[in-house]
Amino acid sequence: MQGVRTLMPLTPGVIPFGLVTGVMAIEMGMSPTTAMGMTLIFYSGSAQMVALQLLHSGALPLAIVLTALIINLRFVMYSASLAPHLHHLPRRWTWPVSYMLSDQSYALCTLRFASGELTGPFAHWFYAGTAFAMWLAWQLSVLAGVCLGASIPDTWSLSFAIPLSFLALLIPGLRNVPSLAAATVGGLIAVLAVKMPYNLGLVTASIGGVVAGVVTESLRKKPASHECASAAEGDAQ
Amino acid sequence: MSDLMLWGIFLAAGLGTFAMRVSFIELYGRWRMPALLSRALIYVPASVLAALVLPAVVYPNGQGAFVLNNPQIPAAIIATFVAWKTRNTLLTLGLGMAALWAFKFIGA
Numbered sequence: 341m342q343g344v345r346t347l348m349p350l351t352p353g354v355i356p357f358g359l360v361t362g363v364m365a366i367e368m369g370m371s372p373t374t375a376m377g378m379t380l381i382f383y384s385g386s387a388q389m390v391a392l393q394l395l396h397s398g399a400l401p402l403a404i405v406l407t408a409l410i411i412n413l414r415f416v417m418y419s420a421s422l423a424p425h426l427h428h429l430p431r432r433w434t435w436p437v438s439y440m441l442s443d444q445s446y447a448l449c450t451l452r453f454a455s456g457e458l459t460g461p462f463a464h465w466f467y468a469g470t471a472f473a474m475w476l477a478w479q480l481s482v483l484a485g486v487c488l489g490a491s492i493p494d495t496w497s498l499s500f501a502i503p504l505s506f507l508a509l510l511i512p513g514l515r516n517v518p519s520l521a522a523a524t525v526g527g528l529i530a531v532l533a534v535k536m537p538y539n540l541g542l543v544t545a546s547i548g549g550v551v552a553g554v555v556t557e558s559l560r561k562k563p564a565s566h567e568c569a570s571a572a573e574g575d576a577q
Numbered sequence: 578m579s580d581l582m583l584w585g586i587f588l589a590a591g592l593g594t595f596a597m598r599v600s601f602i603e604l605y606g607r608w609r610m611p612a613l614l615s616r617a618l619i620y621v622p623a624s625v626l627a628a629l630v631l632p633a634v635v636y637p638n639g640q641g642a643f644v645l646n647n648p649q650i651p652a653a654i655i656a657t658f659v660a661w662k663t664r665n666t667l668l669t670l671g672l673g674m675a676a677l678w679a680f681k682f683i684g685a
Binding site: 352353354356357360370374377378381382383384386387390391393401404405407408409410411412413414415416417418419420422423424426427434435438439441496497498500501502503504505506507508509510511512513514518519520522523524525526527528529530531534541542545546548549550552553554557 | 580582583584585586587588589590591593594595597598599600601602603604605606610613615616617618619620621622623624625626627628629630631632633634635636649652653656657660661664665666667669670673674677678681
């Protein structure tokens with residue numbers, strides 16, 4: 341319950357995304373069942389919106405799956421960082437809480453695990469509380485969007501809400517020069533490479549952006565000592 | 578696209594995502610992530626999101642054709658500014674949409 345309460349303040353940031361996702365899915369001609377099925381199977385807002393955007397522009401199925409998975413690569417990182425605290429649990433625990441792993445519940449719990457505030461036999465209950473509250477908030481807000489969907493006319497140009505949502509996710513995350521470099525290079529390559537077949541422009545741009553981020557980070561680190569470097573790495577997490 | 582194809586996409590992406598989420602919790606102690614990989618993963622969201630936003634804003638028809646008098650560009654600039662200043666999702670969405678409608682109105 342403590343976990344549920346800690347998560348509550350984060351839900352207003354999620355509800356608009358959920359609404360937009362639900363509305364967009366319906367606007368694109370999906371049935372409410374399909375839209376909710378997608379939400380249950382993905383449980384990943386950004387991947388879901390990416391998939392919708394790509395379906396909208398008529399990309400190949402393989403490209404859609406690949407792009408959604410690239411967007412979700414960050415979960416590998418989260419999984420690695422939560423593993424020391426969760427790996428000892430039986431699978432009836434780890435599989436459901438893994439499915440419910442989200443940016444928000446990860447961010448809340450990783451800080452508490454790292455500071456040693458969350459220890460003992462009930463620590464995973466706190467994590468599970470945040471994860472479940474987030475899951476429920478997401479499913480309900482998409483459902484609300486699905487119900488609203490059909491009643492919104494085309495003249496509102498609501499498809500623009502998808503890139504806007506990405507902006508709202510992207511901009512607050514640009515806290516340092518390397519991530520700014522990653523975003524700039526990724527965005528520019530994507531604009532220039534838009535005519536590449538099979539949506540390869542997006543994959544090329546993503547790889548280019550990541551390389552730009554890592555290179556910028558290394559360049560900026562060089563004058564500093566190794567201790568500073570590892571501290572900076574801690575910050576970036 | 579057929580319904581079957583859609584569900585196929587959902588299942589593939591969903592299972593892949595689950596595999597990534599469970600990966601290290603399941604493999605704990607057996608494989609450590611190389612440092613370069615974990616450094617690179619930090620920049621995946623920024624790079625992918627920007628690669629999605631920019632083309633969607635610059636090419637409003639999704640065809641890769643540049644259009645003059647595209648109200649999405651000024652609207653996106655305003656939304657970027659709002660997101661940067663407030664970090665508020667709802668404000669970014671609301672003011673971004675309002676700006677798009679305003680620029681469309683002026684342009685029409």
